[in-house]
Amino acid sequence: MNIFEKLSKLDRRWVFLILAVVVIIALLVDFKTPLRINKEVQSVYDFMEALEPGDYIQMSIDYDPGTIAEMHPMTYAILEQAFKKDVKVIITALSINGPGMAEKAMLDIMDSVRILYGKELVYGEDVAFLGYKPYPGIVILSMGQNYRISFPQDYYGTPVDDLPIMKGIINYDDVKGVILITGTSGVDFWISYANGRYDVELAVGLTGVMAADYYQYLRSGQIFGLMGGMLGAAEYELLVKKPGPAMEAMKVQVWAHIVIIVFIIIGNIGYFISRRKGGVS
Amino acid sequence: MKREIPLLIVFVAGCFMAIQFFVPHASSEYVYEFVMDWTIIIGVFAMALGIWSFVKVSLNKINRRQENWQYSIVAMAGLFGMIVFGSSIMKLFGATQVGLESYMFKHFFDYVIIPLHATTFSLLAFYIASAAFRAFKAHSLMATVLLVSALIIMLRFNPFLGPVGEYVGDGAAWILNYPNMAAKRAIGIGIGLGMVATALKVILGIERGYMGSD
Amino acid sequence: MLKHIIMLVLMVGLMTAVGWAQEEGTATDSVVQQTLAAPPTNVQAFDTPNDNGHSITIEWDISADDGQGLNNVVKYLILRSATPDGQFAEIGAATPGATTFKNSGVKDDEDPNYFPRETDFYYTVSAVTADGGAESEVVGPVRGEGQFFDTRNGPVLVGCLLFTIFTIFFIRKAKSGAKLYIRPLAGIDAVDEAIGRATEMGKPILYILGLGSAADIATIASFTILGRVAKKVAEYQTSLIVPCYDPIVMTVAQETVKTGYYDAGRPDAYNEDDVFFLTNQQFAYVGGVNGIMVRQKPATNFYLGKFYAESLIMAETGSSAGAIQISGTDEVTQIPFFVVACDYTLIGEELYAASAYLGGDPTLLGTLKGQDWAKAGVIISIILGIIAAVTGQTWFTELFHVGN
Numbered sequence: 001m002n003i004f005e006k007l008s009k010l011d012r013r014w015v016f017l018i019l020a021v022v023v024i025i026a027l028l029v030d031f032k033t034p035l036r037i038n039k040e041v042q043s044v045y046d047f048m049e050a051l052e053p054g055d056y057i058q059m060s061i062d063y064d065p066g067t068i069a070e071m072h073p074m075t076y077a078i079l080e081q082a083f084k085k086d087v088k089v090i091i092t093a094l095s096i097n098g099p100g101m102a103e104k105a106m107l108d109i110m111d112s113v114r115i116l117y118g119k120e121l122v123y124g125e126d127v128a129f130l131g132y133k134p135y136p137g138i139v140i141l142s143m144g145q146n147y148r149i150s151f152p153q154d155y156y157g158t159p160v161d162d163l164p165i166m167k168g169i170i171n172y173d174d175v176k177g178v179i180l181i182t183g184t185s186g187v188d189f190w191i192s193y194a195n196g197r198y199d200v201e202l203a204v205g206l207t208g209v210m211a212a213d214y215y216q217y218l219r220s221g222q223i224f225g226l227m228g229g230m231l232g233a234a235e236y237e238l239l240v241k242k243p244g245p246a247m248e249a250m251k252v253q254v255w256a257h258i259v260i261i262v263f264i265i266i267g268n269i270g271y272f273i274s275r276r277k278g279g280v281s
Numbered sequence: 282m283k284r285e286i287p288l289l290i291v292f293v294a295g296c297f298m299a300i301q302f303f304v305p306h307a308s309s310e311y312v313y314e315f316v317m318d319w320t321i322i323i324g325v326f327a328m329a330l331g332i333w334s335f336v337k338v339s340l341n342k343i344n345r346r347q348e349n350w351q352y353s354i355v356a357m358a359g360l361f362g363m364i365v366f367g368s369s370i371m372k373l374f375g376a377t378q379v380g381l382e383s384y385m386f387k388h389f390f391d392y393v394i395i396p397l398h399a400t401t402f403s404l405l406a407f408y409i410a411s412a413a414f415r416a417f418k419a420h421s422l423m424a425t426v427l428l429v430s431a432l433i434i435m436l437r438f439n440p441f442l443g444p445v446g447e448y449v450g451d452g453a454a455w456i457l458n459y460p461n462m463a464a465k466r467a468i469g470i471g472i473g474l475g476m477v478a479t480a481l482k483v484i485l486g487i488e489r490g491y492m493g494s495d
Numbered sequence: 496m497l498k499h500i501i502m503l504v505l506m507v508g509l510m511t512a513v514g515w516a517q518e519e520g521t522a523t524d525s526v527v528q529q530t531l532a533a534p535p536t537n538v539q540a541f542d543t544p545n546d547n548g549h550s551i552t553i554e555w556d557i558s559a560d561d562g563q564g565l566n567n568v569v570k571y572l573i574l575r576s577a578t579p580d581g582q583f584a585e586i587g588a589a590t591p592g593a594t595t596f597k598n599s600g601v602k603d604d605e606d607p608n609y610f611p612r613e614t615d616f617y618y619t620v621s622a623v624t625a626d627g628g629a630e631s632e633v634v635g636p637v638r639g640e641g642q643f644f645d646t647r648n649g650p651v652l653v654g655c656l657l658f659t660i661f662t663i664f665f666i667r668k669a670k671s672g673a674k675l676y677i678r679p680l681a682g683i684d685a686v687d688e689a690i691g692r693a694t695e696m697g698k699p700i701l702y703i704l705g706l707g708s709a710a711d712i713a714t715i716a717s718f719t720i721l722g723r724v725a726k727k728v729a730e731y732q733t734s735l736i737v738p739c740y741d742p743i744v745m746t747v748a749q750e751t752v753k754t755g756y757y758d759a760g761r762p763d764a765y766n767e768d769d770v771f772f773l774t775n776q777q778f779a780y781v782g783g784v785n786g787i788m789v790r791q792k793p794a795t796n797f798y799l800g801k802f803y804a805e806s807l808i809m810a811e812t813g814s815s816a817g818a819i820q821i822s823g824t825d826e827v828t829q830i831p832f833f834v835v836a837c838d839y840t841l842i843g844e845e846l847y848a849a850s851a852y853l854g855g856d857p858t859l860l861g862t863l864k865g866q867d868w869a870k871a872g873v874i875i876s877i878i879l880g881i882i883a884a885v886t887g888q889t890w891f892t893e894l895f896h897v898g899n
Contacts, residue, residue: 010414012411012414012415012815015407015410015411015414016407016410016411019406019407019410020407023406032440033438033440034438034440034446035438036438036447036450038454064398064776064777064778065394065395065396065397065398065399066398066399066401066402066777066778066804067399067402067804068395068398068399069399069403096775096776097390097394097398097776099381100387100390100391100395104391134321134324135317135320135321135324138317138320138321145601145602146600146601146606146608148601148606148608149601155381161607168587170599170600170601170608171599173597173599183804184803185801185803185826207804209405209804209828210828212457212461212465212828213465213827213828215457215458215461215462215465216462216465216466216469219458219462231438250438254438254439254440256406256410257435257436257439258439259410260409260410260413260414260435261432261435261436263410263413263414264413264414264417264428264431264432266414267414267415267417267418268417268418268419268428271418271419271420272419275420299655302648302651303644303645303648303651303652304642304643304644304645305545305546305547305641305642305645306547306548306641306642306643307547307548307549307602307612307641308641309643310547310602311602323743324742324743327741327742327743327745327746328742328775329742330742330745330746330772331739331741331742331745331772331775332742332772334742334745334768334771334772335771335772335773335774337768337771338768338771341768348790349790352786356783397778397779397782398776398777398778398779401778401781401782401808402778402804404808405804405807405808408807408808408811408836409807411811412807412811412832412835412836413835415835416834416835465827468827468830468842468843469827470870470873471843471844471866471870472825472827472843472844474658474844474866474869474870474873475712475825475843475844475847475848475866476712476825476847477655477658478658478662478847478862478863478865478866479712479715479716479847480712481658481659481662481862482850482859482862483715487666487856487858487859487862488715488719488850488859
């Protein structure tokens with residue numbers, strides 16, 4: 001058994017160890033990954049740029065802590081872009097651990113906008129966080145009629161009608177679009193109910209694993225933009241000219257992919273050697 | 282009768298929900314909302330059943346000192362700990378904020394639940410590496426096509442490819458937009474038809490697996 | 496002659512004066528137009544089609560001074576009144592260039608956003624400038640009425656009806672004794688073998704119903720297979736572990752397993768605690784299931800139902816624990832993960848078809864044939880659609896248009 005054959009039968013724990021070592025080293029080394037902007041990410045950016053001060057958008061932050069690494073950078077970049085442009089944002093969270101994610105993102109960005117741009121954002125006037133309700137399909141349908149059906153109060157217990165930002169805002173008709181950041185299958189409800197039934201302009205930010213599944217909706221026009229995983233988040237950070245954790249993480253992804261490719265090549269060489277030997281015997 | 286009544290309920294409810302999809306009238310919406318309210322109510326009661334089942338199984342393990350029974354103590358402590366931290370009982374211990382804003386609840390969420398979930402999810406990276414290593418073998422023409430496609434997708438933003446990177450990026454976009462999408466749509470159409478067929482079988486009472494028999 | 500000249504001068508003078516006066520008049524008018532824009536024209540208000548009746552749509556042609564002319568329109572205000580000569584109240588605004596507005600609300604009459612159905616309203620649209628608004632003519636009465644059929648879903652209804660007819664036709668055919676061929680599925684054939692293996696090894700069988708709810712078709716299909724597995728497990732006297740993610744799914748699964756044990760004639764062997772609720776947190780569930788795999792080392796793992804990111808984490812752990820694994824899901828993204836980590840995978844609709852394979856009931860086989868014919872219909876439509884698109888026959892694709 002030669003070295004390649006041995007390598008092709010390598011215990012999976014070695015694969016884990018080597019990958020972990022490479023990921024850690026990649027995190028420590030300074031290394032730039034050139035990015036090109038895909039049009040599905042560009043269209044999200046263009047939509048946000050075209051908004052006027054005082055326009056409304058809804059952001060649904062429907063992800064759980066598990067997917068925080070891919071999702072948070074998208075949320076942060078878009079929220080900051082909206083706040084900088086004085087666009088009013090209505091935030092909802094339709095996954096069980098979403099509220100924790102949404103509240104943290106909202107407060108962090110309100111702080112950073114104040115520090116970086118000197119803008120004092122007021123909760124209830126510039127942004128509202130309506131909170132979480134279970135059964136996303138039902139909630140998405142009800143918001144098409146009135147936000148108050150599912151969210152009579154906001155996350156903090158204030159009646160929605162007491163929030164100045166919600167004055168005259170009834171349903172999806174009153175927002176320019178919905179940006180959905182999610183790592184769950186709730187995205188299907190958004191596409192079939194919010195877009196299908198209420199014609200909502202919908203853009204989605206998804207995990208890398210999910211993204212390939214949703215290109216079909218992009219082609220059919222059911223969503224107008226798509227950010228896929230860390231790459232999508234990094235592209236968006238590049239577009240808003242604010243390098244952040246996603247652009248930083250891309251170097252790790254590049255090296256992790258290289259490790260996987262090397263393992264695949266080794267596995268194949270081992271496979272061909274053993275097949276040739278098998279053929280001779 | 283034990284079987285006929287549930288089947289009748291399924292038939293009526295199934296037909297109603299199918300028809301409701303085509304009827305936008307307010308009266309149809311009222312009934313739909315009524316049904317949805319009931320779904321939520323049943324879900325809440327079922328959650329109580331679920332928690333009871335979890336507690337019962339865990340207590341049994343601890344009582345009988347089954348293998349690794351200690352883990353059950355940790356699981357129970359997690360369950361009841363979070364319930365207590367999120368409840369107004371904490372006011373007795375001087376907590377100023379309760380519920381989701383409770384100090385302990387928030388800290389356990391931020392510093393235990395978030396890192397644990399993120400860690401479990403990131404295991405995926407390691408498992409994808411080992412699964413790819415084991416499975417991506419060029420043992421046939423189709424497997425080779427799959428392998429090459431995977432390599433192109435992984436290399437699409439690799440900076441070491443220089444000017445070739447542009448072509449790889451275009452190739453990756455093409456793979457995602459055409460062969461990938463075509464295959465997904467084909468599987469999707471099959472799944473869609475399968476769903477309608479299964480729903481039809483359930484409504485007509487042909488498929489009764491969910492009632493506890495095949 | 497002089498008289499004629501005087502007459503001519505007087506006429507010219509008069510005409511000039513009239514002309515001046517007209518010019519001055521025009522000048523006066525233009526002063527007005529600089530402050531107020533021309534009102535919107537051709538205003539129409541009608542019941543919004545295909546809705547629940549709590550909405551009216553207003554359409555208009557833009558003001559002559561919107562984007563052209565004086566170009567001073569800053570917005571349009573939509574005003575509503577219950578009577579044509581009553582007090583018109585502002586109910587909404589639209590940006591310059593807009594030509595439509597939907598006046599809608601909710602059906603709950605206690606809600607501040609209530610919009611009454613079957614009530615007459617009158618509307619007018621005002622083109623607003625910095626100095627005031629120019630209102631269009633009043634239109635109405637118009638009332639919102641709910642529809643009993645959403646015409647936008649017509650193609651879906653036709654498709655569903657055709658499919659139902661296909662299916663019922665083949666069910667009847669199968670009942671009449673016609674032989675219907677279905678190709679074998681390795682994953683289904685392996686079920687008995689996998690249970691046998693666990694029995695030989697004296698180890699339990701782990702059955703995962705996925706993260707779906709009891710209403711998901713994949714979960715419903717999985718219940719059928721679980722019933723079969725439970726029956727075999729009872730016959731072979733092996734143990735079965737079913738950790739659940741959803742409490743309703745748990746309740747149904749308990750019933751399914753119990754019936755499986757009854758059918759095998761071993762109700763005494765059924766233990767309710769074998770089917771239990773773990774958690775409804777995705778990754779906590781993964782932790783729990785992986786813990787069971789590592790500690791109890793089941794010989795066979797079934798993953799049948801709805802799965803998301805946890806699919807590979809569970810299947811790889813099961814694979815490293817040396818279990819034989821059978822999986823099936825309709826979540827397209829997860830299928831590749833199951834294919835690489837499991838011994839057998841049921842892809843999408845194959846999972847739904849499992850009941851037909853396991854039960855052997857001819858009526859169930861009939862539904863599979865119905866699906867095949869429907870697929871043939873879809874393929875023919877796609878080919879015709881390509882031809883229509885290439886030849887510019889857009890009417891054909893419009894036949895399939897659903898929604899707005």
